[in-house]
Amino acid sequence: MAYDHGSHAAPDDARPLWGLMAEFSDPASLSRAAKHVKKEGFRNWDVYSPFPVHGMDEAMGLKPSRVTFIMGFMCLTGFTCAWLMQWWMGGVDYKIVVAGKPLFAWEQATPILFELSVLFSAFGAVFGMLILNLLPRWNHPLFGKQRFLRVSDDRFVIAIEAADPKFNEPDLRRMFESLGGKHIDRVEEES
């Protein structure tokens, strides 16, 4: 590849270690490896694949997303806002009788109650997802690795962060090797 992310940066070994990555050839071996990493009790790690791998949540031991709670909260917020807005605008602040209807009634308020609940929930889903995924961010240490870029094409990667309490490089290398990981490589922090 012509473009090298690391070319203008400091030499690799001068930068602190971010973690260790290993490549796997197919989703099945990736899942097997993920199950093993989970069993070993690692916490700061993730898997990377070109497509969603069925059953990976279970293999990694991921808990259900907390984004639902954000959405639930936003839904109720939207509902309350819509109620207060319509009651205040139509019923209190600027009273105009339209087509002989009550100034404020749940019947005519319902479409807006529904719309704002959905809109706020959608905002909660999108922005909640971004926040929980620690996004947006400019770069990631893994992007410094040429081989990692193929993860959007035909490679499957597991990376364990040095921040993990159980991180021990020689042990990890052995573990990845025994799981069939190829191109086990150190990943440095961004410079």
Next chain:
Amino acid sequence: MSHAIDTNLIMARDNIELSEGAGRGLSSVLIGVGAVGIAATILAAFSGDEAMATIAAHAYHTGVMAVIGFSVAAMGFVMILQQTNAGWSATIRRQFENIMSLIWVGGLLFIVDIAFQLLMNSARHVYIWDWMNAAHTAGDELYRHKSGYLNVPFFAARAIAYFIIWFVLARSLWEYSTRQDIDGDKWHTARARTLSAPGLLLFAFTSAFAAFDWMMTLDYHWFSTMFGVYFFAGSMVSMLALGALILITLRAFGRLHGAFTDEHLHDLGKLIFAFTVFWAYISFSQYFLIWYANIPEETAWMLRRKIGSWEWLSWLLPIGHFIIPFILLLPRPMRRSRKAVALVSLWLIVMHLFDLYWAIRPEAKIEGQDTILGPSPIDVIAVVAPVLVFIGFLIRKVGSGPLIPLKDPRLPEGLAHKNYV
């Protein structure tokens, strides 16, 4: 990841068949109690005063519509599954075919319904379908415009046509599925799919027009283009709930291990949830447009349900038929819990009966009076009795054959079904 599926264990006889004569006793009791209930309703109609007569007739009509709704909605659901070549449902489809195949029970109860009507008409001059009474419609300009559609011969011809269409469709789909159990011919699946395309079209028209004919025209001045969908949505909810109850009960009796899993339950829960929301959406739309347009000939129907005890009973629908099941089925773990889905299903069936009751029963009126008759104890018996008869026959039907389509080509897909979200 993928769990190994032991097909031999799943296809063992004691997993996919009920023991000989299972549920016979309960079935006979239910049919017996239901029949006594129907008899009591008819007796009450003829021995009480005129109010009692019209109340009993409307309430019994409600129960019959619920029973017809079960079978017709199940037929629509089976055709959707066949038409979309659904693999996930292969192991649970038979139970919906069981509900579908009992369309004859609905037909039989409907004949009783009509006979009840004719007897009442001659003996007490009570009508459910007020437009059939020539003395009432004489000089009615609105009726004159509708008389091309709303007349007894055409009404009868339509009713017969609906039942013939339903019976032929249900019978054919049942035959394809059960014949495949024996000969394993995969072309039965293809035939069922071919039939389902025009079948779904017929289903949509017949179920909508049956709802127009049998429920909407109880007040022949009133009209709502949404009424057919309203009946369809409610029937789908109750039918899916009934199917879920059968499957959960079979699991409780140690059947369908590996065939009806938490994954299938999860998807059924999603469907029940979705149709509950759909029902709420179209019911509110129907009410909202009438409320907002405020045209006298439309609002009269809604107004009748806002008078006396009907006013607070009406609130039971948005709360009990939507908000409560919505909140209960919203969390993922609830849709994967057999106990939770069973409870919500039972609740929704009761709510659907109440929904039909709310749509039909306030139309009961006494000749020459404007009073709106409130709920009465005979209502409960008259509504529930036909449903008990249906459940009785259903238990018999479930026990009479294999609990899954034995040789459906999509069976492996259904057994391996899994939700990844």
